[in-house]
Amino acid sequence: MTDEKNRRGEGRRISERNADHVRAAIRDELAKDESIDAAHAPDAGTPVDAAPVIELQNVFLAFDTPILEDVSFVANKGETICIVGESGTGKSTTLKLILRLLIPEKGRVCIAGKDITPLSFVEALGVRQKMGMVFQGAALFDSMSVFENVAYPLREHTDLDEGEIEQRVREKLQFVDLDPDRVMEQLPSELSGGMRKRVGIARGMANNPEIMLYDEPTSGLDPLTTGTITRLIMKLQHELNVTSMVVSHDIRSVFRMATRVAVLHDRRIEFFGTPEEMAASDDTYLRDFLGGN
Amino acid sequence: MKLRKVQDYFSLAGRALAFIFARPFYMQDLIQQMDEIGVKSLGIVLLTGFFTGMVLALQSSVSLARFGATMYIGSLVSASMIRELGPVLAGLMVAGRVGSGIAAQLGSMRVTEQIDALNTLGTDPIKKLVTPRVLAALIMLPVLTVINDFVGILGGNVISTVMVGIPSGLYWRTVWDQIGTDGFALRVIPTDFIQGITKPFVFGGIIAITGCYFGLNTTGGTEGVGQSTTRTVVMSSILILVVDYFLSQILLSVFAP
Numbered sequence: 227m228t229d230e231k232n233r234r235g236e237g238r239r240i241s242e243r244n245a246d247h248v249r250a251a252i253r254d255e256l257a258k259d260e261s262i263d264a265a266h267a268p269d270a271g272t273p274v275d276a277a278p279v280i281e282l283q284n285v286f287l288a289f290d291t292p293i294l295e296d297v298s299f300v301a302n303k304g305e306t307i308c309i310v311g312e313s314g315t316g317k318s319t320t321l322k323l324i325l326r327l328l329i330p331e332k333g334r335v336c337i338a339g340k341d342i343t344p345l346s347f348v349e350a351l352g353v354r355q356k357m358g359m360v361f362q363g364a365a366l367f368d369s370m371s372v373f374e375n376v377a378y379p380l381r382e383h384t385d386l387d388e389g390e391i392e393q394r395v396r397e398k399l400q401f402v403d404l405d406p407d408r409v410m411e412q413l414p415s416e417l418s419g420g421m422r423k424r425v426g427i428a429r430g431m432a433n434n435p436e437i438m439l440y441d442e443p444t445s446g447l448d449p450l451t452t453g454t455i456t457r458l459i460m461k462l463q464h465e466l467n468v469t470s471m472v473v474s475h476d477i478r479s480v481f482r483m484a485t486r487v488a489v490l491h492d493r494r495i496e497f498f499g500t501p502e503e504m505a506a507s508d509d510t511y512l513r514d515f516l517g518g519n
Numbered sequence: 520m521k522l523r524k525v526q527d528y529f530s531l532a533g534r535a536l537a538f539i540f541a542r543p544f545y546m547q548d549l550i551q552q553m554d555e556i557g558v559k560s561l562g563i564v565l566l567t568g569f570f571t572g573m574v575l576a577l578q579s580s581v582s583l584a585r586f587g588a589t590m591y592i593g594s595l596v597s598a599s600m601i602r603e604l605g606p607v608l609a610g611l612m613v614a615g616r617v618g619s620g621i622a623a624q625l626g627s628m629r630v631t632e633q634i635d636a637l638n639t640l641g642t643d644p645i646k647k648l649v650t651p652r653v654l655a656a657l658i659m660l661p662v663l664t665v666i667n668d669f670v671g672i673l674g675g676n677v678i679s680t681v682m683v684g685i686p687s688g689l690y691w692r693t694v695w696d697q698i699g700t701d702g703f704a705l706r707v708i709p710t711d712f713i714q715g716i717t718k719p720f721v722f723g724g725i726i727a728i729t730g731c732y733f734g735l736n737t738t739g740g741t742e743g744v745g746q747s748t749t750r751t752v753v754m755s756s757i758l759i760l761v762v763d764y765f766l767s768q769i770l771l772s773v774f775a776p
Contacts, residue, residue: 325639351641359639365632379640429640 278339279303279437279469280324285333293319295493297333301486306463306470308480310515311490317473318362320490321439324471325359326350337437355383357437358430358468362445364422366414372399372425373410379433398428402458420451427458431466438462440472444479452476459483477516481505489515531649531735532728538643538650548651556617556652556727557659561666563612568667571604572596572674580683589683593693594700596675597668601698601715605668607763610722613660614755618730621652622751625734626744634735644735653727660723661716668715701774710774718766722759729755 280301287294293316301307309317322328323335326342334341342353366375376395380386386394396406402424414422423443430438440459444452456479463470463483474480480487481501489497489504489512497504497512504512579595625648628634637644672694679685698709733747733754 322635327635327638347643351638351643354639355641357639359636361632361636363631365636367633367636368631382640382642 277303279305279337280307280471281334281336281339282320282323283334283336285323285330285335287316287319287323287328287330292493294323294330297490297493297495299488299495299498301469301471303469304463304467305485306459306472306483307486307488308472308474308484309488309490310474310477310480311496312515315490316493317490318441321359321441321471321473324437324439325354325357355379355433356435357439358433358435360423360426360430360438360440360443362441364414364426366422366425366429368414370413371410372412372414372417375414375425376429376432378429383433394432395428398432399425401431401462402428403454404428420447420454423447423451423455424458427455427462431462431468434466436468438468438470440470440474442473442475444474444476452479455479456482491515527736528728528732531645531732532653532724534645535649535653535728535731536724538646539654541646545647545651548647549655552651552655553659555620556613556655557662560613560616560659560663563616564609564663564667565670567608567612568600568605568670569674571608572600572671572676573678575599575604575671576675576678577682580679589679590685590689591693592675592679592683592685593672593690594697596679597672597694597697598711600668600671600675601711603763603767605671605715606664606718606722607759609660609664609667609719610726610759610763611756613656613663613723614726614729614759615752617656618726618751618755619748621727621730622734622737622747623744625731626737626747627741629735629737630740630744649728649731649735652731653724656723656727657720658723660719660726664715664719713774714767714770717770718763721762721766725758725762726755729758 278300282300283298285294285297286292297316297320299307309320311317319328323330324337326335326345329343333343335343337353337356340353342350345353366372367378370378373392373395376398377391380391380394395410399406399409404421404424409417409421409425414425417425427440427443438459443459444455447455456476459470459472460483462468472480472483484501486498486500487504488495491511497507497509499507505516507513575596576592579592580589583589583591583595625634628648634644634648637647676687676690679690680687698711701710703709730751733751737743737747739746
């Protein structure tokens with residue numbers, strides 16, 4: 227895998243090996259990338275019998291000014307929905323609605339067919355256990371080590387003993403291409419931005435959630451790390467068949483991982499469909515958005 | 520709008536207190552907070568208590584000398600320390616040291632989305648963050664106050680012995696007489712002590728809840744964290760002084776001599 231450690235390891239060894247080896251290694255990496263992309267490519271169209279996992283029905287939300295108006299969309303099991311749009315159009319707010327950190331003024335938010343808007347605070351905590359959220363700044367608890375961060379949801383909601391917790395934490399850290407022995411005892415402040423994001427993903431998926439939500443998972447990262455994180459989201463979706471919802475600014479990664487794209491504009495859903503439909507659309511706003519005009 | 524905030528403040532207090540008796544208990548957080556709020560405040564409490572006792576003895580020796588009553592320094596110092604200065608000074612010092620710390624920590628957690636993360640991971644942030652802090656303050660502030668009272672009286676002892684020339688034995692006898700004069704509740708607990716312990720208990724709650732309230736309601740990034748910290752110190756100091764008056768009024772009427 228193309229994790230940072232390996233890459234750095236490769237770098238150190240370059241001087242020792244001859245150039246052919248290096249070229250071969252790079253070719254291998256690229257081939258691996260392509261094969262992963264091919265293997266994890268989103269299925270074209272959604273299966274007919276797929277059950278809706280996340281459903282927003284005519285949602286209205288306002289604080290002082292209206293934020294969302296008449297927003298509806300459905301995410302079926304195993305889908306990756308990307309929400310794109312200009313800054314401040316309520317993309318992150320939509321994720322908060324799904325997490326029931328916010329309650330819509332009108333409309334329904336259904337998770338696995340169940341309306342979560344009338345739930346009490348305590349019931350909502352239960353619903354959230356099925357979801358994993360990756361925050362924009364990773365939002366790791368800075369008073370806890372990486373191990374404690376990833377173990378947190380396990381300690382809160384499961385009866386696993388210490389050995390099982392450690393095993394699960396190692397497994398999740400390996401899944402996000404981090405070396406457990408190296409990072410487990412580190413504090414979040416000692417990690418790089420990309421590593422923090424990956425620990426955030428590991429924490430989000432620690433409890434084996436059915437739904438993963440990502441708030442700008444690639445913002446503020448270099449193109450290589452952006453690629454790594456994008457691949458990770460696709461791997462997660464593919465291997466564990468979770469339903470994902472990704473808020474992103476990065477059109478390239480959106481096109482790589484989305485089964486469907488929701489474009490928010492002017493408090494409404496301007497477009498909801500597959501990336502191909504989006505690329506083929508002759509809607510002026512969409513063309514402007516994609517072209518960056 | 521203002522009324523809404525008062526309501527939020529009390530609902531936060533109510534929920535934080537209700538969670539004291541609800542599972543799961545975050546014992547580790549509680550112990551950590553007791554260390555943070557209690558043990559680490561010991562230094563400033565010892566220092567302020569000692570100097571307050573000394574200055575009380577010094578000032579009262581001047582006034583009492585006019586009536587030829589300097590031998591009563593002990594009773595004056597102990598009454599002032601136990602009833603008023605001990606609780607209020609400990610409260611104000613802890614509000615400055617701990618209240619600001621709580622607001623800054625919870626405020627940073629709010630602006631870096633860690634509070635949202637707790638919520639998302641299925642933990643009630645009030646239970647995890649507010650309750651341990653409130654409980655720790657409720658336990659530790661009375662303890663700090665008793666220590667503050669004692670060093671204050673000790674400071675008074677040093678000054679009255681060294682500068683005024685009152686023998687230590689006499690000083691402590693007047694202290695003890697003073698504690699006994701206002702009678703005893705349940706025959707053994709001096710009513711002065713009840714006053715002196717009730718107040719810090721309330722002040723502890725005020726400090727922790729005010730810090731948590733402003734911390735959790737922080738908006739506007741790092742600048743907001745600074746504002747929350749300032750507001751916490753100002754608000755809890757004012758509340759301590761105002762509540763102290765009304766509490767004294769109530770306690771005096773309950774334990775009327």
